[in-house]
Amino acid sequence: MVFGPASRLGVSFFEETDPYEVWPGIPDQDKEAIIRAAYRQIYGNAYVMDSERAIVAESQFKLGMFSVREFVRQLGKSDYYLSHFFDCPRYRAFELCFRHFLGRAPNNYDEMKVCSAVLDSGGSYQDLIDYFVDSDEYQEVFGEDTVPYVRGYKTEACQNMIGFTHTFELVRGASSSDLKGSLAGKRPVLNDWVINGTATPVTTTTTFQTPALAARTRHGIDASSGGKTYRIEVTGYRANTVNRVSKFRRSNKVYLVPFDKLSEEYQRIHAQGGTIVSITAV
Known part of the structure; x- marks a missing residue:
């Protein structure tokens, strides 16, 4: 079955x-x-x-x-x-x-x-x-x-x-x-x-999956003055145009962002149609 x-x-x-x-x-x-x-x-x-x-x-x-x-x-x-x-x-x-x-x-x-x-x-x-x-x-x-x-x-x-x-x-x-x-x-x-010897979660095909390391980007020369960096997982990117290929189209990306850039990055992601699925401290 x-x-x-x-x-x-x-x-x-x-x-x-x-x-x-x-x-x-x-x-x-x-x-x-x-x-x-x-x-x-x-x-x-x-x-x-x-x-x-x-x-x-x-x-x-x-x-x-x-x-x-x-x-x-x-x-x-x-x-x-x-x-x-x-x-x-x-x-x-x-x-x-x-x-x-x-x-x-x-x-x-x-x-x-x-x-x-x-x-x-x-x-x-x-x-x-x-x-x-x-x-x-x-x-x-x-x-x-x-x-x-x-x-x-x-x-x-x-x-x-x-x-x-x-x-x-x-x-x-x-x-x-x-x-x-x-x-x-x-x-x-x-x-x-x-x-x-660890089992993996059984998830649907639309569930966010961890992308390759090459997909990660880093903002700034260093994390921040305090050394704090956050990992933002984003999915659901789509073009903000009238004629979209499909509203179900998915793409995944990970950003490493210093604390003082979090608010700016948050606004940019949402302006581009992305959906933040998690924000965690690195």
């Missing part, structure tokens, strides 16, 4: 879409649907140009030379995947591998350390892909003929509660990609939470 309203939690697309799988005598149009589903899952819903597609692997799958599992393996080992999802800190790459190949978040720090051990022992990123695709869990859940799908948001018997809550940090709907959909950018989303 799904925890809470699927539409508000950003998992309605995954809840309403049946798994894609191959069966004997499958027509070519259904093979195309399976290929699209595999790209969407393994490439994190990113837009893929024709020149970036794994054409050879697609052809071999259509000819029956590859099972779905082998096609998924080829996508994971492609230059596209390696350049887009491993060009980041390794723990960010690991959590994305769990999301792409097993459909869930890592359950604990031990799982992340096993991934590190694959690389630290001289293995390549291709070896890490094999580790996921050849795992017992992959075989038991997806087998040879089913495209991996996001499943960690569903409650199951004996499921790790920490991994369940962490899934919502990796999956925030099907309208954005894993390349651009996270405010954390290339930074690990779950690193501290997984290391400390």
Whole structure:
């Protein structure tokens, strides 16, 4: 079962879409649907140009030379995947591998350390892909003929509660990609939470999320004469014009402001249509 309203939690697309799988005598149009589903899952819903597609692997799958599992393996080992999802800190790459190949978040720090051990022992990123695709869990859940799908948001018997809550940090709907959909950018989303074995709050897709450090700005050369700085979290920015794209459009930002600039900054934010969600002393 799904925890809470699927539409508000950003998992309605995954809840309403049946798994894609191959069966004997499958027509070519259904093979195309399976290929699209595999790209969407393994490439994190990113837009893929024709020149970036794994054409050879697609052809071999259509000819029956590859099972779905082998096609998924080829996508994971492609230059596209390696350049887009491993060009980041390794723990960010690991959590994305769990999301792409097993459909869930890592359950604990031990799982992340096993991934590190694959690389630290001289293995390549291709070896890490094999580790996921050849795992017992992959075989038991997806087998040879089913495209991996996001499943960690569903409650199951004996499921790790920490991994369940962490899934919502990796999956925030099907309208954005894993390349651009996270405010954390290339930074690990779950690193501290997984290391400390701490569950995260399950929030709606419109709830403010902590942005990347690069989004923070600082006013003045120093905090203030008294050394006091305040952290202002802002969401809900929108253009103050008649023709707005959408009144539900959201953007998040954090400001570090000295005490003597608080009033001025407060007025500026509200004049620009922002909504202050919290002010805390740093």
